[in-house]
Amino acid sequence: MNARVVAFLRAINVGGRVVTMAELRDHFADFGFRDVETFIASGNVVFTSKAAAATLQTRIEKGLKQSLGYEVATFVRSDDELVAITKYQAFSEAQLANARTNVVGLIAEPLSVAARKALMALQNNDDTFHVHGREIYWISLNGQSDSTFSNVQLERTIKMRTTFRGMNTMVRLVAKFGF
Secondary structure: OOEEEEEEEOOOOOOOOOOOHHHHHHHHHHOOOEEEEEOOOOOEEEEEEOOOHHHHHHHHHHHHHHHHOOOOOEEEEEHHHHHHHHHOOOOOHHHHHHOOEEEEEEOOOOOOHHHHHHHHOOOOOOEEEEEEOOEEEEEEOOOHHHOOOOHHHHHHHHOOOOEEEEHHHHHHHHHHHOO
């Protein structure tokens, strides 16, 4: 049975590389996916497929490497998983009221105990983390670009790739596509 899923692409348009959303939709259609749509120009691709998430991630990564000539880490979530991400209460209302940054990091598999412990050691007075399943929730009293915490630091600490999306983006994605 076909299901709607979302592929979140890491760093699709960085380092002088530019892929338009129209080109990205064409690549996904060439990979055999149907009902392909993109959401804002940051590598969020909604499509229909019968395949399991792990299979899709590998298939998309291989296809994009062949099509674009470079690796693009891909994180796939079902419509139900995306709704669950937006409804999950990782932080208290008081914490959220003071946060200038409220994002979710998507990872391919749940963190090991050691990786979770290492991540939590990065918390400070400004940056707070919460891990739930294959997501890392992060709030900061600073703007994301003003924080001492970075995606590079996170990946080195947990020893796996991730991509971040603002919670507002995730909520808008759910609302737009009616998940």
